Amino acid sequence: MRKINILLGMVTAFVFISGSLFAQEKPMTDYEKVQAIYNSLEYNTLAFNDLKQKWVISDPLLVREVYNRFVVRDALRHGGNKMTLAQVKERTESIYNGSVVIDLRKRYYDDEIEYFAFVPEDQLQAENPNFLADPVKDPFLLQDIIGAKLYEKIRTQGYFYSNLTKSVYDTKNGYFYDVYLNALEPHVMYWNTTSSGRNKYLLSLFGKWGEDQLTLPGWYSGEYIVGTALTYYQSITSDPSKYLYDFRAGIAVKSGRPFLSDFKGRQILQPTGQAAYFRASGDVLKYIISGAEGYYLNVEFKYTVNVYSAKEFKPEFQDTISSVRNFGIVEIRKKDIASLGDFGNLEVGGGIATSDYYRYLISPTSSKLTDIDSKKGFVSKFRHNVFVEAGLSRTGGLIQHQVNFQLSYDTEGFSSFGVMGKVMLSDQLGLDLRVMQGFGLDTPTKRWRPDTYIVFSPILRINY
């Protein structure tokens, strides 16, 4: 007898502890199996869950009406079980308070409601909300519970509701063609090919107005660089700045300006000869220094080969013009140093630049430009500056941005601080804004420089 009692005691104990003891290995119960079948009947649209139409009913009277249908049809469940009267009464208190909303989601391929849940307002954003009752995941069951008329009213959203449907913002980089219209640095990708099925060679026409590293933003320059670029991506990427190398060659042409002011006595820099422009940029340091991946080396220079005759400027009276005829820039930039979440990825850069400065006298009576500083040698016309940059950039999502802060100091005591920012909406429309503040402008050779630069350009990008 005692043995039987012990056995029964063990059985009882087993009933209580087996659930947790063998939780990892226990086979599915009948309930779980049937539930799994029920959950598997519909065509699986898991990949579209975040794109399905979602909304919330917060109208207390409508919530009450729907809830009451559940009560009348005895359809409130908790953990699959029918609720007791006490449980229903307890939950109904929240309905009286108006603190319960209905969370809804439609099926992807038709308009039926695939998810319906009474949720306390404060639990709406919770990862595992404390539901008022088990969610209903079957449109036909829901229709059966609340009636066809009310179901239709909810389905067609014939009432005030809060739409929570996610919009798709696809900002993947395309390689079919790329039209990037930005007055400060436009490009048009007109040809592409691949040699391995993964990589891409792109040929583009590009323009460039101004040189940030020389504190010469576009608008303030009478010179526009146009040319062609070859960009190589080792493997196609959604971030267009992740190329392996990018070569550019171009010429400088005269440009107009989108305003007619005379800069209050300051002179616009003019091109004074035919100039060639080159730029090479790439993630190539990794081939020289082990572990230097992501360090982009940029080398850029412009060289003016001759001097225009005075008639190019059609002078009506004697005047002085200024020109930066040659420059060179070397920069190293490290991208993706750290991710700062929605703010983007941190990047820093720095380098040295050198540029010359010429002043010419032009006169209607002379066919040649007269170099005012001709006593200075070629080398002594150069000034050198160092610059450092730090910024954040973000690609993908609804808003893309690139913001860089720049500090520059040159050998003649001129220094500047600037912010260069680009913001794009869905990688299609955006604004490029650059602001620079200069210091140490009291030397006569800087009279062409305003102390504050503000340049901007709208951006339109069509990329496939």
Next chain:
Amino acid sequence: MRQIYTLFLCIIIVPLWVSAQSVVDDFYLKIEKKLALDKKYLNLYALNFQATPDEAAALGSFKRANGESVSFQSKENLSYSIVLLKENFEIDTLTLIAVKKIEDKAASSDKFFSDATSGPKTDTSLVLTFRDLQEMYFSQNAAYRRLLDFVQKRMAQEDAVSLLGLNVSDKATKSRSVTSADNTDYLLYSKANSIHRLPKFSEDVKKPAVARRRGAQAEQAATDNDYSLDVSLSRWSFAHKSMDMPFASLSSELSTETRALNLTPWTSMSLNAGVRALFAIPKSGVTANLKQDFLIDAIIGGRMRLNTSTWMGKIPFVFGGKPSLNIGPGLIMDITGSRAYDLPFFNIYYAVGSVDVSTPYVHTGEGDTTSAYFSFKQWEASFAFFWNSSEERTLRYRMDIGVGNYDIYLADYVKGKAQGNRMIHNKINPLVALSATFAPQNIDFLSMGAKYYDGRITLNFWLRVFELSPNNVFRLEAKYITTPVMRSLYPWESTESNSIVQIRYRYAM
């Protein structure tokens, strides 16, 4: 003590079991209701078969949850459909959902001729429900195993039929708007905006599932007509089917328009006449395929001078200042090419004539000493890019990016006699143009465009206003050229903005 334990166990276990069973019953009801009502969304399969006598015997009888017995029968007019759920994330085995019996009453009828007026006579009945099969499964009934083995053997020989009622691929749209890799977008743009007829091509436009409108039928019939016309107050084109050749399609045009100069029609004081040829150079083979071939759409023509300076102010559809620029006569070439060597579509326009300043139509200055401005050479070169708002191509976009140039000569006159001339302007200017054509259900309905070139913005607009009968379409058209923005006025330019409003008639285009 034993009784206490037994009682205690009964108190704990029996309610748990009863509760679990009621929850399972609840699911049975839900599933059977869903199977009955959800006709499209269920990812189920059906194995349809007619049981042979051997199979019927091998399958034996099955006991339903309500105690009834059912068995498969082998009859000529009797077939079965076993509904099943294939393995998925949650279930790792094939699951039998239901068995239906389909009886063809007509086949079992004694009548030699069936009664066609009374419709089909199949009778479908559920012989084993989900509850029946699942209860068999839970009780580890050998009959369930027999049926499952039968299904698995059968499925090794033939595929089960999907019962999914959704056309999933219909919704498999790209998340971004689309562009075509072939000539489709260019051809659709030309069909809507060009004054020249296009040969017939397969448009491949994904149309919404709605009835086609009368206009759409007209579009379809358009290319079947012997000739086509496009007539407005500024430009005319004509094509006849005798001008269609296997390798090219020809048409002719007359025009008062001049490109690269920011002038509205009639203010350029010239009349152009030319022939347009659309060549399709096959990439492979000899058969022309407009969508795939390398296309050259070229207009070759001549330009003659037409003194319309005195008409300005009297022509009721042209608005703006009087012209002050003389355009020289010459040759015109306007060539568009499709994506050769994977380059974008390109357009080259070149108009040139000899420098002759002897007889200007308009002078500046008064008295014996006057001057006149002339332009003898204009050109534009641009790339064109096309894209659409969706696969239906309801909104069709085109962007042109390129450069343009024109020369300006200033000639001096004393008592009307030319004293000499000099070139005073020869700048290359960037051009950017964007146009959008609204074509719901592939009917060209509306188009708007803007172009920035040489400091001026040109706005274009047309609207399909009515259609008298198939192939007779009338459009309202307008063009507006602003005064210079962000630069000062050149001396040969009108101080006012210019515009033209007109009706365009298109027949069989």
